[in-house]
Amino acid sequence: MSTLLLVVGLVFLLSAILFVVGLHQMRTPSSARRGNLLSAAGMAVAIAGTTVYAVVASGGHAWGWIALALGIVLGGGFGAVRARTVKMTDIPQLVSLFNAVGGGAAAAIAFTGFLNETTSGRVRLDSSIPIVLDVIIGAVSLAGSLVAMGKLQGVIPGRPLQFPGSRLVNTVVAVVFVAAGVLTIVLPHSPVLLLVVLIAALLFGILMVLPIGGADAPVVVSLLNALTGLAVAMAGFVIDNQAMIIAGALVGSAGTILTLQMAAAMNRSVRAIILGGFGTGDAAAPTAGPGAGAENVRQVTVDDVGIQLAYAQHVMIVPGYGLASAQAQHEVAELAKLLTDHGIDVKYAIHPVAGRMPGHMNVLLAEVNVPYSQLLQLDEANAAFETCDVALVIGANDVTNPAARRPGNPVSGMPILNVDHAKSIVVIKRSMSPGYAGIANELFTDPKTGMLFADAKAALTGIITAVKEYVAA
Amino acid sequence: MSTLLLVVGLVFLLSAILFVVGLHQMRTPSSARRGNLLSAAGMAVAIAGTTVYAVVASGGHAWGWIALALGIVLGGGFGAVRARTVKMTDIPQLVSLFNAVGGGAAAAIAFTGFLNETTSGRVRLDSSIPIVLDVIIGAVSLAGSLVAMGKLQGVIPGRPLQFPGSRLVNTVVAVVFVAAGVLTIVLPHSPVLLLVVLIAALLFGILMVLPIGGADAPVVVSLLNALTGLAVAMAGFVIDNQAMIIAGALVGSAGTILTLQMAAAMNRSVRAIILGGFGTGDAAAPTAGPGAGAENVRQVTVDDVGIQLAYAQHVMIVPGYGLASAQAQHEVAELAKLLTDHGIDVKYAIHPVAGRMPGHMNVLLAEVNVPYSQLLQLDEANAAFETCDVALVIGANDVTNPAARRPGNPVSGMPILNVDHAKSIVVIKRSMSPGYAGIANELFTDPKTGMLFADAKAALTGIITAVKEYVAA
Amino acid sequence: MTATLFSNLAIFVLSLLVGFEVLSKIPSTLHTPMMSGANAIHGVVVAGAIATAATVDTPLGYVLTFVAAAFASANVLGGYVVTDRMLTMFRKPRPTTSVPAGKDVES
Amino acid sequence: MTATLFSNLAIFVLSLLVGFEVLSKIPSTLHTPMMSGANAIHGVVVAGAIATAATVDTPLGYVLTFVAAAFASANVLGGYVVTDRMLTMFRKPRPTTSVPAGKDVES
Ligand SMILES: NC(=O)c1ccc[n+]([C@@H]2O[C@H](COP(=O)([O-])OP(=O)(O)OC[C@H]3O[C@@H](n4cnc5c(N)ncnc54)[C@H](OP(=O)(O)O)[C@@H]3O)[C@@H](O)[C@H]2O)c1
């Protein structure tokens, strides 16, 4: 038996190696996919090892296995199907959901472990402590992720939801689960107390995420992701499963690092995010139609744009959320190719938080095989704008808003693309209505700027036709 | 007692954290020293933990402690004094010596452990296997490092030392220690067999390093360093000391990575070095750079260049046609300003025919308001190269080609910039392809030269980011 | 007991250290796939569900096992599939383009 | 027994992983100090010498203990000192010194 234990242990170490090598390879785009598959292989190994051990060592009751099978079929089926069918732009929500259930599972396991305790006296510390931690972290992660998902999906309003005295309520809830947790550990075996911990923790998770702005939701999801990792590691302590301890701890720390990097990319501090959301002042109601605020706006036609591009030397394309929602990535690629074929230097200026998820634009453009060499990250792009003849802004707004250079508004301090440094600017959007941050963009009223009010897809198709005429001539 | 075990274990984990954080901080010059001190703190903790446990748990005989104290005083004293007094240029030899004794200590511990075995029968596998491995690896590392030291010091001739049939002898020796090792494990307890293993392994270590050229010695030392780490980890298994297992394994893997990077930086492959040592004929190093003639080119990354610049005193920028065609004059100016702001002396070396029109470079740089005082004409520039730490060649080629000093080629007799007189050289261009004159440039294959294959604009942007990182700290 | 406890603690701490080191300097392009990939890894909680299944013998236990199993499987299966889907977007850049620059700048 | 063995193996493997990850992309300037720093770390073998000292009870044992202790201490003490010495070279040159030098050269 103890040799079986050793063998299973070695199997777990193998899975650990696969996880780490996998994560390592995921750091570079070219090997990222292989990395993910390696990590999946590690997962398979870990599951196999656990199963063998569980069957041989403990056996268990038929009903337990039936419940397990049922759960795996239903849960796994749901997960796989949603993962295949989800819209690219809805992926953050889905990841958030998967994270939520992961935390829930960890909490459920700890709870079961506590119920399985036969003693009527005090539960041994080396199982009671991880159980309580697991329930708390798992529950917070479950509830928090669901709220974050709601915000990303738009079911729950993205703006920070505060109510008078929320701080106080938070504190009370926190005190409750800490106290109940301590009692669960020191008092004789009592599932009711643990239930209190669970409920308080769930509440806390909700209250923690509600006041956070939707723009910060991705960062929060990443943070909760790390938390779930820790919860899983705790569960590993509860049932003495090393694969869970290793993988959980890996995600716990790696996820934390990732969260810090994401926050940095959006120029937010994790602390600031947790202590209170994006754009603390509430967003101005989006104004509809070109009319509003359009007095000193210079409108242009597809032909104007076509001729401008045809005779430019350096063109910078600035994609934003609008390009994604218009699904116009193919048109963009086509236009870029058309221009390049005629010796015009075309580059894309990629803002780290353009769109609705980090790397959204890269994903979108990679989909249509835009070579990496044409994608300029923030710093390169801002250097390039200095010598850029035409900056073509397609459905981007906040990431180009010069207001970010001034304090006291929702985008203050966010590093932006210096589109306003280009010799001339064309902005394609349907109206003057604001972007995610809900504020006006003075770039649109810049004398150098021509506004092309249209859906991105339609506009680009028109521009392509126009350019063809002029370059042909 | 078992709680003492737990406490000591936790202390070892603390030391592990200190080692890792220390190594992590050593990756950046600004924090490297602090990192080394952290790792030293980890060492202190590990030693303290071990001592307490050894005293409380086992006690031991007075003579043992006396021998220990004597050893520590003499060995420690020697090490500390040599470390303080050694000439900077002799440091590699000293590191090699310290590595040798480390391996020796590990072997001695394993041997003692084996002698302590009371059984007259077969020694338990989980101690005999690590003992044998420890003795082998430790001995190879001890002998090999001493030879490498001799080569570095010049006591042993640096050229590869081969003798007829050396290949055969190596194989025989290897067979001997493997066979003796296996027997030590499977046969009843026999120190004599282990002694055979030890001697054979020592011989093997000598024979392994003798045929390796002195130029490759540093890489070999780094490799043996990693080996010693593994030997120490094995010793940790033998005496069940987790601090040794952790630290040893850390050095084992980190040292391996480091070795690979060192070899790459010298544009050699570790395999080629070792096998070359084993007389399979020195394999030509793998091709590093894109394009023709890249065989013995040393490639560098923007980080390497960034760090080089950040810690230089006198930097000469050598602009050429490539700078113009990349339109990277803004980036150059920005970089120069960044460096000057941090007290680094930056000058531009202007070749009269750099670029594609007379005074092309002056025009280009005037455009971005580079003060004239920083532009050195041919003769001033050539004077300045003599004291220049880093010459940064950006898209210049023919005007730096030493071939011009020889007759019989397209650039013969053209007055050139003596870039090759600078202490170190970095060349930014996209490939190995020649310049206007269409001939190869031996400057690019100069050992002092690091090639950064990239578009000038992109490369400079990257370098600026890197420099900021290093000067910020 | 202390032996197992120490063993598990050591494994926990060292895994934390690996995690801290393995994700340094990731191009922002990869943030979302990375998050998703890490998310899939903590789907290992399904192992916990399996182990639990072998220990329960009460209706409540069965229900909890079912919940744990369903949640965990959704996490692990969905997590890996969606990550893979995202990563299919990243194809190897052609060597002809000035990728070295890109690489250097990103890393 | 298998418990301890597994525990130690797990610690060994995970530490290897940490080591592989912790040293990625080191500027070549730091290669030598890095090697020296790692070299100092395996000076932890002195812990082995200490543990051994408590176990020996024969003349040969004492001699080996002495050898192990002397070697190990040289490694650990010398290793850290020499590394520290090397790293003191990474102080930034004060501008006051560098600029005049530059002037001398050009004039
Ligand atoms: N990337 C992330 O991780 C992330 C996550 C959450 C939030 N955010 C936030 O999202 C914002 C991203 O900035 P962004 O500039 O990319 O987008 P944005 O500021 O949200 O602006 C998008 C613009 O696209 C236009 N648009 C929408 N549909 C369009 C269509 N079919 N055709 C043409 N135009 C269309 C909209 O104007 P019209 O309605 O007038 O067309 C809107 O002004 C930032 O504030 C960022 O902080 C980012």
Ligand SMILES: NC(=O)c1ccc[n+]([C@@H]2O[C@H](COP(=O)([O-])OP(=O)(O)OC[C@H]3O[C@@H](n4cnc5c(N)ncnc54)[C@H](OP(=O)(O)O)[C@@H]3O)[C@@H](O)[C@H]2O)c1
């Ligand atoms: N100044 C004049 O009046 C004049 C007039 C006519 C001819 N010339 C001749 O032109 C030459 C000038 O010498 P030079 O060294 O300045 O230039 P060069 O020898 O012509 O070399 C320029 C180098 O820049 C690199 N390069 C090109 N585009 C680049 C980019 N975007 N980024 C980075 N590197 C780039 C090219 O290598 P990669 O392709 O590998 O990047 C090329 O090797 C002399 O032979 C001179 O006789 C001068």
